[in-house]
Amino acid sequence: MVENKTRRRLRIVVAWFVTALFVFPLYFWTTTAFKEAKEIFNVPPSIWSFSPTLRNFEEVFGISFGFLRQQEVLPGGGNFYMAPRLWDSIIVALFSTALAIIISTLAAYSLSRMNFRGRHHFVSWVLSTRMMPPVAVAIPMFFIYKDIGLMDTHLGIIIIHALMNLPLAVLLLKSFFDDIPQEIDESAIVDGASRWLIFRRIVLPMAMGGVAATAVLCFIFSWTEFIFVLTLTQTGLKTVPVVSSSFVTSTGTAWGNMAALGVAAMLPAFVFILLVQKQLVRGLTLGSLKQ
Template sequence: MMVRSKSSRMVRTIVGWAVVALFAFPLYYWMTVAFKEGNEIFNWPPKVWSFTPTIKNFEEVFGISFGFGFGEQREVLPGGGNFRMGPRLWDSIVIAILSTALAITIATLASYALSRMNFRGRHHFVSWVLSTRMMPPVAVAIPIFFIYKDIGLLDTYTGVILIHALMNLPLAVLLMKSFFDDIPGEIDESALVDGASRWLIFRRIVLPMVKGGIAATAVLCFIFSWTEFLFVLTLTQTGLKTVPVVSSTFVTSTGTAWGSMAALGAAAMIPAFIFILLVQKHLVRGLTLGSVKQ
């Protein structure tokens, strides 16, 4: 009995670490590429642990020798790779944060209404919201390009923020609705009888209860915007570009700058990582525990 439980615990630990390694190794390998000299990247067998680390790739990508990222553009690689990525990282941060904020604001209000208020066609409304995600984005990219061109949103932060928020809304509404649905209606009703208005109930009572849900939804929205490629590619020109789109410029007609690409990718993980770390403490479940006895 004892032996079996011991061995099964060992198997579980081994499997656990294997899974972790499976996910973490590519990430680690990508990081090593970012810190390797050009030739070393292509060594065979690849040097996973022992290599001479260098920050040359980061210097190149962010133009550090010219002051962090905001110096003059320097063309090093043949083929026209862009080597001033600091501002591009900034673009990504602004767009991801603002589009997430916009999507969360709208989704929270909308999903509370969908969860609590009775109106004609409520159920159709939910499936209608979802249906906007059923079309492949590429099908709308071109029409949106022309619309943006006409109304002057092309190549602007507002334009990209709007489209990212729009893409995130259906999922955010659906997710947030399920979080609101989890809160028993009696809590609203109790506050209603206590004399509170709908808005007050939403703001003071229900919203603090879905903090965890908002955090989880925000993480998903943020990551979507952070990694979105198609719309940024089609709707921006020179004014702004996000990291995924500029990383593709490392693939040039004369070769791929793997080191630079890895350096940018590694750097791009940091803001996303910080964002997730910040909201993580709100992700704790069990905030609603104890309000109602089931």
């Protein structure tokens, strides 16, 4: 009995230590966004006691006392206005996630339920496309986009991000559809339901947890993607990861501004995960229990 209590306490201590190990860098980065430049470089670092300020957010987003400025001059000499860049990231991530989910649900259901020649080879081919590094595709896509006029456009980045997420989304959703018994489809077919009706009214609602989990991963991958946006955009469109690199200049790194942009960039992803939280939990546990 005493040994069990000791093990339980040890597991609790280890759990708190691992949690602190992951949370502390996030806390330190967040507090950096609210520090003056001189406090950021304090030795030893001012982790708990510092004078909070919103100056970094004002300089990054051009917000001062509730009014939008037209432009802000950041340390390093560059002229930036980061609010549109954050909207660029939100638009690209949301629409590319929606496009990837729409296509992948149909493809995954077909691979899970329909027997056709070469199905297993097709699954292997989908998996192999995910193994290709993005840098191997970026240069060819640059010339293709330049010829068809998709350079520096939201549509172009949405399409390439959706294509990037499709292999993972198809394989994940196929595993979720595989966990739903096929006897449900067979019973519905006997009752006269079509494949499309079975998919839309029966199978898809049962797999919404898996769809939510897949959507979260697609959103995060699109939100943090760097190579394609850097290669396929020039001046009009920039997402948060690419813009973050502009804070590193020949005169130094604007750590406070970079931290402010990073904290603001975490909020949309956090809100998106909260919105699909219930479905996400269902998706992570789907298939863990079988009758």
